[in-house]
Amino acid sequence: MQYEGVLTKMQTEAGSPIQYYLVFENSFLNVNQLLGKDLEINFMGFQCLNCGKKKKIYRQGFCYDCFYSSAAAGDWIMRPELSTAHLGIADRDLEYETRVQVQPHIVYLAASSDMKVGVTRKTQVPTRWIDQGASWATPLVEVPNRYLAGITEVALKDHFSDKINWKKMLLNEVNEIDLIARRNEVRSLLPAEVAPYFESTQEKLYTLDYPVLQYPQKLGSSLNLSKTPIFNGKLMGVKGQYLLFEDGTVFNVRSYEGFVVQINV
Template identity: 65%
Template sequence: MLYEGVLRKMQTENGKPIQYFLVFDNDFLNMNQALGKQLQIDFIKFQCLNCGEDRPIYRQGFCKSCFYETPRAGDWIMKPELSTAHLDKEDRDLEYEKKMQLQPHIVYLANSSNIKVGVTRKSQVPTRWIDQGAHEAIEIVEVPNRYLAGITEVALKDHVSDKTSWQKMLKNDIEDVDLVEWRNKLKPFIPEEAANYFIENNGETHLDFPVLQYPEKVKSLNLDKTPSYTGVLKGIKGQYLIFEDSTVFNVRGSEGYYVGIGIG
């Protein structure tokens, strides 16, 4: 079977195990069905997710000019505390920013390689946790806009990490922690503006990834350096494909790359 199209982050359905889908313009591929089979990935060209042109991808699936122009790559995306739509203040496109920022957001704790704090739109739970490869997660606060979530995350970063070690996550080098205990421990550090949004009575969400074999070491596939790769798919975790030879491929990190995929 041959598939061709521009890479975007895999779509997911939470289940036991999680289901992963590569979605192209005119086709889709259930990646779970490719487990144990040989995959060939061939880089064909670039296709910016904004302008659609064959220009080198700079960041987040966008060419350099689009990255600095599209509202989908504003600074507030990576740094929610910079959100200004609640002040009726535009960054790049106020209508888009209001749509994205002025909706319920969750500040959460997730455990993928270690316990970390993060922010996501409520509509992206549990998708965000799946994308990070977290095997367990819990909501801390639910606030009405992105700014409040951002300042809460900033405050909590003084007490818990906001980073994930993707290598440890992919090797399944993990340790279970009591996220309810951590949530309660962090409550006193929530900013006053968000304190009333603390979630008192909820439990952990546990996630089950489709992995047949975890690698002992990981080596990352970079399509710029290796435009053609063949390997046996052994697992999917976060947004990574895990192969038998310990190669791992970050699909989300390769957004905007137009590829051919063959399944043997």
């Protein structure tokens, strides 16, 4: 069968295992059903996720112009401590920024390789952890806006990483960490204005189960569609936003948002 469309990050459905979907304008694939099968991925062109024009993708699925003009690509996306909508101050579009920033956010601890700290909107639990390939995760505090989550993350980054070792994550080399114990230890490191939210945040450990037939013994190349516009391989698993192939090749779907592809199964 043949599918064609613009790549966006895979949609997911929590379960055991997690269900993954590649969604195009007129069709979709349940990626779990492709495990153990040969896939061909053909790069066809570009389409900006914001303006829809067939312009080269610059970052995050946006063309150059949209990346520097769209409210969905503001600096506060990657650096939540820069959020200002709760003060009524706009970055690029106050209406959009208020809608996204002024809602419950979770600061969390997760284990994808080693322990990391991160921020997500409450509505993105557990999607955010799935996208990062976390094996376990636990909410630390739930706060009413993105700014408070951001300053908490900044305070904790002095003690814990906010990065993922993606190679260890894909090899399933995840350190056994008692996240609940670490959660209680972290309590004393919270900023004063955030500390009261610790007691009201439910203590809960999430365990995530990925659809993987076999993890690679070692990683091969990371598929670059610009350099390898036609790729064939047997799909052996999905973790985070990566497709894992039998020969050790990995493909980060999210890195190629805005790329138009044809997939043959």
